[in-house]
Amino acid sequence: MTSAYLNAATSQSSSTTTEDPACAAPLPVLGRDVTVPLVTGGEVTYAALDYAASAPALQRVWDDVAAYAPYYGSVHRGAGYLSQLSTDLFENSRRTVAEFLGCRPGDQVVFTRSTTDSLNLLAAVVPADTQVFVFETEHHASLLPWRDARVTYLNAPRTPAEAVATLDRALAGREQGPALVCVTGASNVTGEIWPVRELAAAAHRHGARIVLDAAQLAPHHPVDIAELDVDWVAFSGHKLYAPFGSGVLAGRADWLREAEPYLAGGGASRKVARRADGGVDVDWHTTAARHEAGSPNVIGVYAIASACKALEEAGFDTLVAREQRLVRRVRDGLASVPEVRVLSLFGDDAPRVGVLSFVVEGWNSSHFAAALSAEYGIGVRDGLFCAHPLVRTLLGSDPQDPGECGAPEAEPGERSLNAIRVSFGAGTPDEHVDRFVGAVRELVREGARWSYRTEEGRCVPDRDGETV
16 A cells, blocks of 8 residues: 555655765754753753764654654554554565665564664574674673573674684584574774674684674664675664664574564464363464564654665765764874873774774763763763673773673772763764864863762762862
8 A cells, every 4th residue: 555644754865965975964863953051151052972872863754753643553453544554654664674784585674672672582582502602892782682592702802803713713613503693793882893794704604693783883884684694683773863762683584483472462473262271372473573562663663764764865875984084083183182092992993983982091981971061061971881891801900890880980080990982973063073072172181160979870060069
């Protein structure tokens, strides 16, 4: 059927015409004109530089969702017009995501709540006795779900080639049986891009499968399942400029089809019948619906599809070129401040997306991040970024230390064992990056202008304080 909502939607192209792709304008996002108060007085336009946690919604996504909202209805099996319309939109969104990811014939696209949910789903369907190989450098979403598998944690590599060699050696010595490699596409700590294609080749050479955590890669670079030759890809909508609580697991259908449903309930079953002994017989779906029990988040799913279209229409060549210009500007700016150390596994010249973490000599990271927010209107993140072993390795502390995520372990001014992360993307204006670099220089040179205290494990401005 032809969906009537398409006539109302604002799905105009987001592409930008420019001779130099690096000079293209940022994509319009929500919140770009929001102002926030400063403790020193006045207001300033908020500089959202925490894209790696949650990227702002593209205006295009918001407009598309708003245009659909009056047509919202139940998905699947409803006889009413709006239900049929919503079902059509939901399944068309699945096809859009499949095209965005370059899915192969026979691949399934399963909608989940997030990258974490996607990887927990995959962990729930791996065959018994599967051996999982994962680098200690992974985000906790990739590091922790494999509770029912035999897990081999691989040491942090210091070059892309070492990553491939480490995996190759580990797989060569593995036991017989199914095996799965889980690897990030781009680090949520350093932004460094991993050698996914080479790691996939190593996995397949030893009869293992591989899942790509593309949460940080997909918003910045094209991700093509067939080209990368990975078995599955997982990512989140809220990092792809579609923050409406949905995620994706896409890839090979066999393990998904053969396993028990991730959630049991309506939508996952085709037929349910009582047995004479009082039990029930269930005929489960063999399609993606098998793992999508319950009423799906049609708004979140449509938002992901809208974001996929917007990024493709804008053109990844343009988006990448512009982002790399911002990366160079941030790196050059931080390099000009001797007290700043940017964290890296693969070295300063390693390709990376718009994610950088750093520490500042003489500063507690929570104090520094609080000052950026309170005195300059800049939102960054501090802590261990749900990648505790990696950050502790990069900081030269014990990677087995069970310190809390995000909690400062020192008072303002004392040395920190956490880091600060700045992250940006397709919606970031140049001014936000320039303000950030200027603020770092000023804070290091002149110190904070306000007093701060620790409250519930975080540095916050002392509201009863004064300038210092």
